[in-house]
Amino acid sequence: MKKLVKNNVDWVGYIDWELDSFHGDDYSIMNGSSQNAYLIREEKNILVDTVWAPHRFEFIENLKSEIDLEEIDYIIINHGEIDHSGAIVDLMKLIPETPIYCTANAIKSLEGQYGKQDWNFNVVKTGDSLDIGNGKSLIFVEMKMLHWPDSMAVYMTGDNILFSNDAFGQHYAVEELFNDKADPCLLDREAMKYYANILNPFSPLVSKKIEEVVGLGVPIDIIAPSHGAIWRDNPLQIVEKYAKWADAYSEDQVTIVFDTMWEGTTKIAYEIAREVSKQSPDTIVKVFNIAKTDKNEIMTEVFKSKAIAVGSPTVGNNILSTVAGWLHFLKSLKFKNKRAAAFGCYGWSGEGVQVLVEKLEDAGFKVSDVNIKSMWNPDESDFEKVPELVSSLLSQED
Missing domain, CATH: 3.60.15.10 (Ribonuclease Z/Hydroxyacylglutathione hydrolase-like)
Incomplete structure (x- = not known):
């Protein structure tokens, strides 16, 4: 017709x-x-x-x-x-x-x-x-x-x-x-x-x-x-x-993406979200479990964000396959002028957070020197690092 x-x-x-x-x-x-x-x-x-x-x-x-x-x-x-x-x-x-x-x-x-x-x-x-x-x-x-x-x-x-x-x-x-x-x-x-x-x-x-x-x-x-x-x-x-x-677009938004095995990494993700709102009440905060949310919808939120935090537990000396695949897609989209930070839990060897840091850097993000690497489950000593991590994501300095 x-x-x-x-x-x-x-x-x-x-x-x-x-x-x-x-x-x-x-x-x-x-x-x-x-x-x-x-x-x-x-x-x-x-x-x-x-x-x-x-x-x-x-x-x-x-x-x-x-x-x-x-x-x-x-x-x-x-x-x-x-x-x-x-x-x-x-x-x-x-x-x-x-x-x-x-x-x-x-x-x-x-x-x-x-x-x-x-x-x-x-x-x-x-x-x-x-x-x-x-x-x-x-x-x-x-x-x-x-x-x-x-x-x-x-x-x-x-x-x-x-x-x-x-x-x-x-x-x-x-x-x-x-x-x-x-x-x-x-x-x-x-x-x-x-x-x-x-x-x-x-x-x-x-x-x-x-x-x-x-x-x-x-x-x-x-x-x-x-x-x-x-x-x-x-x-x-x-x-x-x-x-x-086309001009390295971003809004006043921080997006937190993660996957988890036994919810320890989830707890860190939620604490980061709370701290972003505490330090910068006007900043929009979005939180997504990569395994449960459509990847294209997440990437649209990343596109809008000035910074992201990415979390995964360590598994097999690496990160979860859901997060690895998502990071591969992230790199292909060539986002510019965005900050990132890494977090996650581990039980034995604990390589996951460093893998996240390397992959985020490879994807073109300015990655914070501050990360959260929690053994088994996060406790108060881990949560005490969250304000510094969030501050690095919100920083205006190059």
């Missing part, structure tokens, strides 16, 4: 209310999602992206009900990842000669996933344009590593629409389509979660790309991403948020 975006531009994508994970099971989805595809009808008819393979036949049938497929003049593939290109193979069986416009890297990713199909590829780069009639054109902007090497965006003149692909999107199902119709709290949360868990490693590139897009000096009335709500009410608000998020 089409939905009007603006003038001769319709949304022809798929809203997936039941989707609960993405990138395999690596990204959790709490509020559904969408695969946004767009149909432009000027003197030329252009399809911008498709949908995920499980929905390809429904997508093609819906597209047929809107336009004779033979009347599609061009197909734009902004990004070859399967959630955007999943219908392309079956669609091209029906219209095999239709020109496809994409980056050179997109050809590699499409052929790598679907094999060499002898499609009519047309390679574009930043600044190239395509005349679509009625005085309008499409201008291509490469978006390398946001978040694949093949990614690009397309700007439509006249209607001033930026088809931004994965930039500025969210995994969030919005039947009403637009940001002014969405729950603003959920929209902001899902946009931040998407940035923190997917785009943050590429923040330096995000900053440069924002400068490039703004530097085009063109009006932007609508930002139409490939997932979630379309930004039509003050669309540049999400660009402004990306600019902030």
Whole structure:
């Protein structure tokens, strides 16, 4: 079913209310999602992206009900990842000669996933344009590593629409389509979660790309991403948020994450939380058991935090596997300018806290020299160290 975006531009994508994970099971989805595809009808008819393979036949049938497929003049593939290109193979069986416009890297990713199909590829780069009639054109902007090497965006003149692909999107199902119709709290949360868990490693590139897009000096009335709500009410608000998020973002928050065997490490975590509130009443404090909380939700809170404390008991001369896996993910997200501290319990050898310190340093955190290493269960002598640990996390000194 089409939905009007603006003038001769319709949304022809798929809203997936039941989707609960993405990138395999690596990204959790709490509020559904969408695969946004767009149909432009000027003197030329252009399809911008498709949908995920499980929905390809429904997508093609819906597209047929809107336009004779033979009347599609061009197909734009902004990004070859399967959630955007999943219908392309079956669609091209029906219209095999239709020109496809994409980056050179997109050809590699499409052929790598679907094999060499002898499609009519047309390679574009930043600044190239395509005349679509009625005085309008499409201008291509490469978006390398946001978040694949093949990614690009397309700007439509006249209607001033930026088809931004994965930039500025969210995994969030919005039947009403637009940001002014969405729950603003959920929209902001899902946009931040998407940035923190997917785009943050590429923040330096995000900053440069924002400068490039703004530097085009063109009006932007609508930002139409490939997932979630379309930004039509003050669309540049999400660009402004990306600019902030890309600049080593943090709020006045401390997040405490841990796993435990026999609750000793839990006691330390809770005491740290109480002490943060005692020393800095205005600071937000969040506490999460890694084994019981979704990792992407935790990472969104870490993204917001100026400091974290991470705890694990020692097991097998190391740390719990739940914490080790979480720390591996933490390193991959490349957070900047954040402090950290380590804590945990042990029974015999007690290597766990030092392992935490090393892994946090490896993940780019400024790690406190103060840690809490409690034998068996924490007692008053252990809790007496908590104020100094918290003070180091709250410190403003480099």
